[in-house]
Amino acid sequence: MVKTKEENTENKILEAAKRIFQQKGLFGARMQEIADEAGINKALLHYYFRSKDLLFEAVFTQAIGMMAPKIDNLLNSDMPLEYKIKHISEQYITFLNKHPYLPNFVFHELNRNPKFLEKMALQEKLPGLDGLKRQLDQLIVEGKIIPISAEQLFINILSLNIFPFIGKPLLKVVTKSSEEDFEALIEERKVFIADFIMNAITVKS
Amino acid sequence: MVKTKEENTENKILEAAKRIFQQKGLFGARMQEIADEAGINKALLHYYFRSKDLLFEAVFTQAIGMMAPKIDNLLNSDMPLEYKIKHISEQYITFLNKHPYLPNFVFHELNRNPKFLEKMALQEKLPGLDGLKRQLDQLIVEGKIIPISAEQLFINILSLNIFPFIGKPLLKVVTKSSEEDFEALIEERKVFIADFIMNAITVKS
DNA sequence: GTCTATAGCCAGATAGAC
DNA sequence: GTCTATCTGGCTATAGAC
Numbered sequence: 001m002v003k004t005k006e007e008n009t010e011n012k013i014l015e016a017a018k019r020i021f022q023q024k025g026l027f028g029a030r031m032q033e034i035a036d037e038a039g040i041n042k043a044l045l046h047y048y049f050r051s052k053d054l055l056f057e058a059v060f061t062q063a064i065g066m067m068a069p070k071i072d073n074l075l076n077s078d079m080p081l082e083y084k085i086k087h088i089s090e091q092y093i094t095f096l097n098k099h100p101y102l103p104n105f106v107f108h109e110l111n112r113n114p115k116f117l118e119k120m121a122l123q124e125k126l127p128g129l130d131g132l133k134r135q136l137d138q139l140i141v142e143g144k145i146i147p148i149s150a151e152q153l154f155i156n157i158l159s160l161n162i163f164p165f166i167g168k169p170l171l172k173v174v175t176k177s178s179e180e181d182f183e184a185l186i187e188e189r190k191v192f193i194a195d196f197i198m199n200a201i202t203v204k205s
Numbered sequence: 206m207v208k209t210k211e212e213n214t215e216n217k218i219l220e221a222a223k224r225i226f227q228q229k230g231l232f233g234a235r236m237q238e239i240a241d242e243a244g245i246n247k248a249l250l251h252y253y254f255r256s257k258d259l260l261f262e263a264v265f266t267q268a269i270g271m272m273a274p275k276i277d278n279l280l281n282s283d284m285p286l287e288y289k290i291k292h293i294s295e296q297y298i299t300f301l302n303k304h305p306y307l308p309n310f311v312f313h314e315l316n317r318n319p320k321f322l323e324k325m326a327l328q329e330k331l332p333g334l335d336g337l338k339r340q341l342d343q344l345i346v347e348g349k350i351i352p353i354s355a356e357q358l359f360i361n362i363l364s365l366n367i368f369p370f371i372g373k374p375l376l377k378v379v380t381k382s383s384e385e386d387f388e389a390l391i392e393e394r395k396v397f398i399a400d401f402i403m404n405a406i407t408v409k410s
Numbered sequence: 411g412t413c414t415a416t417a418g419c420c421a422g423a424t425a426g427a428c
Numbered sequence: 429g430t431c432t433a434t435c436t437g438g439c440t441a442t443a444g445a446c
Contacts, residue, residue, distance in 0.1 A: 009429080027232035028317065031422060041431060046423060048429095071379070101316075107371050108313045111306075112233065114374040126379055146404070151380045151390055152397055155369055158376070163364035166312050166371060169319040171363070174276070174331055175356045185356055192357055199351070200405035214411080236440065246413060251441060253411095417442075424435075 010048050012038045017059045022101040025108060026056050060116065063106055070095060072127040074157065081135050081145075082198060085157070089193040092161045093186060103165045129154060145201045153201070160193045215253050217243045222264045227306040230313060231261050265321065268311050275300060277332040279362065286340050286350075287403060290362070294398040297366045298391060308370045334359060350406045358406070365398045 016038035020029045031052055035042045049055035074088045096103065110116060117126075133150040140147050164171060164186060172182050221243035225234045236257055240247045254260035279293045301307065315321060322331075338355040345352050369376060369391060377387050 024317065025230065025232065025313075027230065030420095042422080043424080043432085044430060050423095052422065104313060104316045107375070108230070108309060110374040111309045111371070112229065117374060117378050129380060151382075152393065152401075154380065155372075155376060155390070155394075156365060156401065158372060159364040159368035160361060162372070163368040164360055166316070167360075167363060167367070169315040169322060170312070171360060173322050175334060175359065177356075185360070188357065189360075196357075196361065196405045200401045204409045235438095237438095247440085248414085248442080249412065255441095257440065411446105413444100413446075415443085415445100417440105419440085420438090422435105422437090425433085426431100427433100428429105428431075 009038075009040065009044065012040070013045060013048055013055070014058060014062070017055050018062070021056060021059050022063070022099075022105040025105070026052075026112075029056075060106075060109060063102055064116075066095075066099070067102065067106060068126060071158075074132075075127045075129060075154070076131040081139060085197055086191075086194040088157065089161055090190045093190050096162070096165050097186070100165055100168075103162045107166065143203055146203055148201055153197075157193075157197065160189075160196070164189065214243075214245065214249065217245070218250060218253055218260070219263060219267070222260050223267070226261060226264050227268070227304075227310040230310070231257075231317075234261075265311075265314060268307055269321075271300075271304070272307065272311060273331060276363075279337075280332045280334060280359070281336040286344060290402055291396075291399040293362065294366055295395040298395050301367070301370050302391070305370055305373075308367045312371065348408055351408055353406055358402075362398075362402065365394075365401070369394065 013034070017029075017034050020034045020037055024033075029052075031042050031045055034055075035045055038045075045055060049058060070088075070092055073091075074084055077084060079087075129150045132154065136145070136148065136150050136153065139145045168182065171177075172179075175182070175185070177185060218239070222234075222239050225239045225242055229238075234257075236247050236250055239260075240250055243250075250257075250260060254263060275293075275297055278296075279289055282289060284292075334355045337359065341350070341353065341355050341358065344350045373387065376382075377384075380387070380390070382390060
């Protein structure tokens with residue numbers, strides 16, 4: 001009987017490293033801390049991943065890999081625009097609720113070291129805007145939505161979905177929300193964001 | 206003749222520390238690096254600020270102090286809502302263009318250590334949503350805007366203005382923008398964001 | 411106030427037994 | 429594969445001359 005994925009050491013380390021790196025960043029994390037979290041000792045970390053940098057890279061690559069497909073889905077599926085916008089927020093927010101540290105982690109490290117994006121050959125993996133652009137042009141010609149650039153709409157969709165997770169500490173204070181209040185606000189956004197965007201771009205008859 | 210603000214040592218250190226901390230974060234920054242940037246030696250940093258933590262705190266407090274008044278302006282000035290929304294983006298984006306590392310820095314550190322917000326007694330300095338709420342209620346009753354919660358509108362305004370600066374590395378790649386292209390996109394948003402929001406909340410006659 | 415030199419600590423990495 | 433013990437370098441912080 002082979003060990004399950006959760007039980008083997010390499011995976012235990014990755015899971016522990018994920019938790020620690022995502023909360024503290026590359027420089028804030030300690031190898032000892034990760035070892036403790038994984039229930040093993042420091043030497044084993046180096047046995048499996050050679051160095052802190054390489055362990056970090058493994059965690060970071062996996063994190064990007066979790067966020068990218070969701071974006072691709074928004075941009076390049078064949079569903080109608082309204083359907084996609086109505087469902088992207090629900091999917092994305094549900095996903096981020098399970099991984100609340102992810103946006104802060106990914107964007108902080110990307111800003112610190114943008115060459116991650118090139119280095120990992122993500123240009124080829126990351127989707128472009130061509131699909132969305134075609135879809136928008138069509139709807140604009142039909143007079144169904146106002147003229148809007150795919151770039152700006154895309155930036156808005158991502159902003160509205162992701163920023164609340166990054167800005168949570170500040171937003172909680174300004175909106176005077178308890179933890180439960182804020183969770184409710186986020187939950188509400190699963191439909192609120194889509195309505196807001198559709199209102200903004202739909203041509204009223 | 207007294208030294209100008211820019212020339213005195215304490216201020217040279219603060220400016221240098223700001224640049225380094227904002228790019229690398231508390232743990233990524235090195236005291237030696239800050240000393241070099243300020244054109245002095247490490248010992249002087251400790252002479253003026255005692256420790257790395259205290260120097261960091263000085264920089265961070267100042268950073269928060271730069272962002273908060275802009276938010277207060279949005280929430281608690283007496284101007285009409287449409288005027289405020291139309292001008293907040295222009296002001297905020299102009300400001301962030303001059304301090305592009307600020308959002309990433311502030312929100313990363315707030316997530317790492319949310320007690321900064323309480324510790325600095327910012328609850329009293331940070332504005333609440335009461336003013337905006339009253340303004341919205343009035344407009345809703347008059348039938349000029351759709352029913353919308355002040356909390357959600359506030360989160361949206363902040364998201365649309367701030368996120369592009371945090372997400373820049375990713376957004377540049379996905380939108381296939383050069384540095385100049387992306388700057389143009391941001392510039393465009395000074396008016397685009399306001400139009401987008403007003404479209405979303407205005408009741409069409 | 412500003413400098414050089416150094417103390418003291420801590421974290422990443424390795425050696426080597428089992 | 430997994431452990432304990434240890435090396436090594438680098439970083440914050442301080443001592444002390446000027």
